[in-house]
Amino acid sequence: xxxxxxxxxxxxxxxxxxxxxxxxxxxxxxxxxxxxxxxxxxxxxxxxxxxxxxxxxxxxxxxxxxxxxxxxxxxxxxxxxxxxxxxxxxxxxxxxxxxxxxxxxxxxxxxxxxxxxxxxxxxxxxxxxxxxxxxxxxxxxxxxxxxxxxxxxxxxxxxxxxxxxxxxxxxxxxxxxxxxxxxxxxxxxxxxxxxxxxxxxxxxxxxxxxxxxxxxxxxxxxxxxxxxxxxxxxxxxxxxxxxxxxxxxxxxxxxxxxxxxxxxxxxxxxxxxxxx
Amino acid sequence: xxxxxxxxxxxxxxxxxxxxxxxxxxxxxxxxxxxxxxxxxxxxxxxxxxxxxxxxxxxxxxxxxxxxxxxxxxxxxxxxxxxxxxxxxxxxxxxxxxxxxxxxxxxxxxxxxxxxxxxxxxxxxxxxxxxxxxxxxxxxxxxxxxxxxxxxxxxxxxxxxxxxxxxxxxxxxxxxxxxxxxxxxxxxxxxxxxxxxxxxxxxxxxxxxxxxxxxxxxxxxxxxxxxxxxxxxxxxxxxxxxxxxxxxxxxxxxxxxxxxxxxxxxxxxxxxxxxxxxxxxxxxxxxxxxxx
Amino acid sequence: xxxxxxxxxxxxxxxxxxxxxxxxxxxxxxxxxxxxxxxxxxxxxxxxxxxxxxxxxxxxxxxxxxxxxxxxxxxxxxxxxxxxxxxxxxxxxxxxxxxxxxxxxxxxxxxxxxxxxxxxxxxxxxxxxxxxxxxxxxxxxxxxxxxxxxxxxxxxxxxxxxxxxxxxxxxxxxxxxxxxxxxxxxxxxxxxxxxxxxxxxxxxxxxxxxxxxxxxxxxxxxxxxxxxxxxxxxxxxxxxxxxxxxxxxxxxxxxxxxxxxxxxxxxxxxxxxxxxxxxxxxxxxxxxxxxxxxxxxxxxxxxxxxxxxxxxxxxxxxxxxxxxxxxxxxxxxx
Numbered sequence: 004x005x006x007x008x009x010x011x012x013x014x015x016x017x018x019x020x021x022x023x024x025x026x027x028x029x030x031x032x033x034x035x036x037x038x039x040x041x042x043x044x045x046x047x048x049x050x051x052x053x054x055x056x057x058x059x060x061x062x063x064x065x066x067x068x069x070x071x072x073x074x075x076x077x078x079x080x081x082x083x084x085x086x087x088x089x090x091x092x093x094x095x096x097x098x099x100x101x102x103x104x105x106x107x108x109x110x111x112x113x114x115x116x117x118x119x120x121x122x123x124x125x126x127x128x129x130x131x132x133x134x135x136x137x138x139x140x141x142x143x144x145x146x147x148x149x150x151x152x153x154x155x156x157x158x159x160x161x162x163x164x165x166x167x168x169x170x171x172x173x174x175x176x177x178x179x180x181x182x183x184x185x186x187x188x189x190x191x192x193x194x195x196x197x198x199x200x201x202x203x204x205x206x207x208x209x210x211x212x213x214x215x216x217x218x219x220x221x222x223x224x225x226x227x228x229x230x231x232x233x234x235x236x237x238x239x240x241x242x243x244x245x246x247x248x249x250x251x252x253x254x255x256x257x258x259x260x261x262x263x264x265x266x267x268x269x270x271x272x273x274x275x276x277x278x279x
Numbered sequence: 280x281x282x283x284x285x286x287x288x289x290x291x292x293x294x295x296x297x298x299x300x301x302x303x304x305x306x307x308x309x310x311x312x313x314x315x316x317x318x319x320x321x322x323x324x325x326x327x328x329x330x331x332x333x334x335x336x337x338x339x340x341x342x343x344x345x346x347x348x349x350x351x352x353x354x355x356x357x358x359x360x361x362x363x364x365x366x367x368x369x370x371x372x373x374x375x376x377x378x379x380x381x382x383x384x385x386x387x388x389x390x391x392x393x394x395x396x397x398x399x400x401x402x403x404x405x406x407x408x409x410x411x412x413x414x415x416x417x418x419x420x421x422x423x424x425x426x427x428x429x430x431x432x433x434x435x436x437x438x439x440x441x442x443x444x445x446x447x448x449x450x451x452x453x454x455x456x457x458x459x460x461x462x463x464x465x466x467x468x469x470x471x472x473x474x475x476x477x478x479x480x481x482x483x484x485x486x487x488x489x490x491x492x493x494x495x496x497x498x499x500x501x502x503x504x505x506x507x508x509x510x511x512x513x514x515x516x517x518x519x520x521x522x523x524x525x526x527x528x529x530x531x532x533x534x535x536x537x538x539x540x541x542x543x544x545x546x547x548x549x550x551x552x553x554x555x556x557x558x559x560x561x562x563x564x565x566x567x568x569x570x571x
Numbered sequence: 572x573x574x575x576x577x578x579x580x581x582x583x584x585x586x587x588x589x590x591x592x593x594x595x596x597x598x599x600x601x602x603x604x605x606x607x608x609x610x611x612x613x614x615x616x617x618x619x620x621x622x623x624x625x626x627x628x629x630x631x632x633x634x635x636x637x638x639x640x641x642x643x644x645x646x647x648x649x650x651x652x653x654x655x656x657x658x659x660x661x662x663x664x665x666x667x668x669x670x671x672x673x674x675x676x677x678x679x680x681x682x683x684x685x686x687x688x689x690x691x692x693x694x695x696x697x698x699x700x701x702x703x704x705x706x707x708x709x710x711x712x713x714x715x716x717x718x719x720x721x722x723x724x725x726x727x728x729x730x731x732x733x734x735x736x737x738x739x740x741x742x743x744x745x746x747x748x749x750x751x752x753x754x755x756x757x758x759x760x761x762x763x764x765x766x767x768x769x770x771x772x773x774x775x776x777x778x779x780x781x782x783x784x785x786x787x788x789x790x791x792x793x794x795x796x797x798x799x800x801x802x803x804x805x806x807x808x809x810x811x812x813x814x815x816x817x818x819x820x821x822x823x824x825x826x827x828x829x830x831x832x833x834x835x836x837x838x839x840x841x842x843x844x845x846x847x848x849x850x851x852x853x854x855x856x857x858x859x860x861x862x863x864x865x866x867x868x869x870x871x872x873x874x875x876x877x878x879x880x881x882x883x884x885x886x887x888x889x890x891x892x893x894x895x896x897x898x899x900x901x902x903x904x905x
Contacts, residue, residue, distance in 0.1 A: 099289035215511035
């Protein structure tokens with residue numbers, strides 16, 4: 004719009020947008036605030052917003068109870084491990100599809116995406132059974148493999164899209180400049196692909212961290228990540244809102260921060276590039 | 280650039296991903312199919328070692344004729360439909376709003392996107408306890424403030440409550456995508472329409488909305504696939520009670536709770552077919568984009 | 572040092588043969604231009620010489636030794652791409668150094684060559700910038716610099732000026748020609764712009780649909796085009812081509828006469844016509860004359876001061892010694 008926007012209009016827009024934004028964000032905000040209250044103040048009537056005695060006791064209680072650190076570690080290992088493993092497998096695949104495409108390339112890509120559409124309930128029991136037989140139930144390893152498999156299509160897809168954006172002529176120029184395949188990969192391709200790989204890593208770590216089907220059903224005490232830990236608060240005893248808030252805040256904080264950085268990747272990754 | 284040599288190298292490089300996904304798809308799927316035709320209740324003594332009885336399509340028939348089936352279909356349709364309507368309609372409005380000139384657009388964006396990054400168990404429990412609890416929840420307090428009787432959300436209005444929770448989670452996704460689509464609309468088209476004398480509402484209806492139709496379709500398709508599989512939210516709030524048992528949850532219960540593997544597997548096959556139908560439409564759109 | 576020979580070279584993509592058997596020799600030190608309309612195969616031919624595409628059949632020899640199966644990295648040729656293809660994550664200095672790094676040249680020599688190239692191309696102030704921070708013309712110079720430091724047997728240019736604006740194009744044309752005079756290295760240059768071809772080439776290869784229509788020096792092609800295609804392609808504005816009875820009067824199926832070789836008069840002449848649009852360039856005037864001789868208007872060049880109103884009756888006389896004759900196959904009749 005080349006015309007000047009009136010100040011009034013801008014004020015109205017800003018007010019409306021901030022109101023809606025804060026409304027949507029409110030539950031998260033409330034959770035963070037409540038995590039610093041005492042249990043009594045958490046359920047006080049009328050509810051207190053900011054005027055309360057801030058305390059860290061809930062964080063302490065949560066971390067002591069049931070070894071919070073282990074759940075955190077499990078989340079990190081599983082989310083990080085599955086994503087890194089996925090990237091290692093996906094990079095050569097995405098590469099060959101982007102730079103040496105064949106007639107089947109498009110079909111293979113679409114087929115890979117379709118495996119993500121598989122409803123988890125449909126394969127729950129077989130996987131459960133297999134895991135028991137292979138001794139993978141309630142292991143970080145088993146869960147890492149499963150999460151890697153469900154995110155692999157997205158990882159391949161995202162890397163493929165990023166690789167495709169690298170102009171072929173630059174690689175040809177490297178070839179003309181005397182670069183061997185190894186030189187081409189090392190000095191030209193990889194540096195240019197790093198932003199894409201980073202974005203893929205970011206988005207998929209988030210998706211794996213938040214995954215709440217397999218992490219709930221395939222784990223018990225040993226390999227349970229934060230998703231399961233929080234789920235254990237679903238029927239507790241006594242006052243617990245403040246502790247729930249503390250546990251929740253700790254569980255979601257890293258991802259909220261990561262998520263802020265990955266908005267664009269979110270759109271293109273999750274819509275498989277159909278919306279750019 | 281593509282010589283014989285590089286073609287075989289390429290095939291080799293694709294192999295791990297393809298083999299793994301093939302295995303991931305075929306092995307459990309064929310097992311589910313296998314179980315669906317058998318009578319298998321491990322808690323009642325059936326075991327694979329002793330051999331399982333073949334029951335043909337009995338499980339399929341029983342699954343559909345069970346008294347829980349149609350209610351679960353209904354619950355699924357209500358939840359999926361409800362969330363879709365809310366997220367798309369509010370998403371479009373929000374996207375339009377965020378596209379306007381304002382101060383602090385970046386911050387508002389973050390505020391709106393945040394719920395999507397909250398893990399489902401956290402959002403479900405936060406809503407269940409801190410907002411919807413009829414004694415101590417914020418909504419109860421709000422109701423009391425206006426002199427009304429607080430609602431026991433998750434028991435009296437379980438489906439709407441679930442729809443509210445899930446919509447809150449997925450609204451950012453829809454908004455982000457619709458916002459991206461709106462921003463890709465060439466401003467000059469709207470200016471041309473204005474020169475042609477079209478008022479704002481008509482400009483929205485005839486130009487903006489059709490441009491958004493593709494993005495809306497994608498949002499609907501992708502969300503449907505994920506919404507059909509909602510699990511954690513039901514698991515930690517109602518456990519399937521009060522009419523919130525969706526088709527997926529029903530299958531889950533049959534398989535893992537009541538441990539009627541044959542019956543649950545048949546249900547699983549139904550779910551897979553359903554998801555595939557939606558997926559076919561989605562893949563067509565994505566496929567068209569690949570050619571672009 | 573940079574003699575290139577193509578022997579019965581063909582190129583097919585799948586079942587489609589885009590270049591039928593082609594023979595061509597490029598002498599050492601020559602500035603050869605491949606020119607032709609879009610899709611004529613000129614870029615493909617260049618890429619075959621570079622080794623970026625495989626030859627379907629035939630042989631390529633560089634300085635006498637067969638290079639048909641030699642990979643591009645080892646052919647000793649340097650290429651300047653249409654999009655410049657600079658490495659975006661490297662500084663200008665590193666971009667120019669890259670080929671030398673690949674060749675294992677020692678650091679001191681690398682620095683020396685970079686300094687020399689930067690000075691010759693006016694890049695000394697930009698050596699530490701990234702390509703993203705440079706203008707189109709500067710990027711192009713970096714691409715050329717990257718090619719120069721390799722001291723190749725031949726330079727290959729793939730439409731290097733088409734992404735530049737008109738003024739820059741003229742300047743760069745001169746610089747590249749200067750470079751050729753200085754370095755005396757073989758240069759093969761692809762363009763669709765016949766002005767570039769005429770002004771820069773020692774030898775022009777005119778291509779159409781993969782076939783070499785004619786090879787010769789610019790003036791040869793201008794004065795003695797071998798067929799109607801070359802006649803109409805070389806020279807701007809295009810040569811007037813006339814078929815039908817008027818051509819028959821000169822014992823040909825088609826006759827051709829360039830705009831600058833037609834005299835125009837308001838009183839008398841061989842052909843009659845009506846003045847259509849006049850284009851005044853200041854240095855010249857081009858009149859487009861409607862005549863019964865051909866469906867297209869005839870283009871006539873006159874001096875810059877000449878003015879004629881739209882619709883004026885005029886007479887045109889072609890200069891007999893510049894009249895070209897072509898037979899029914901479009902081939903030149905001597």
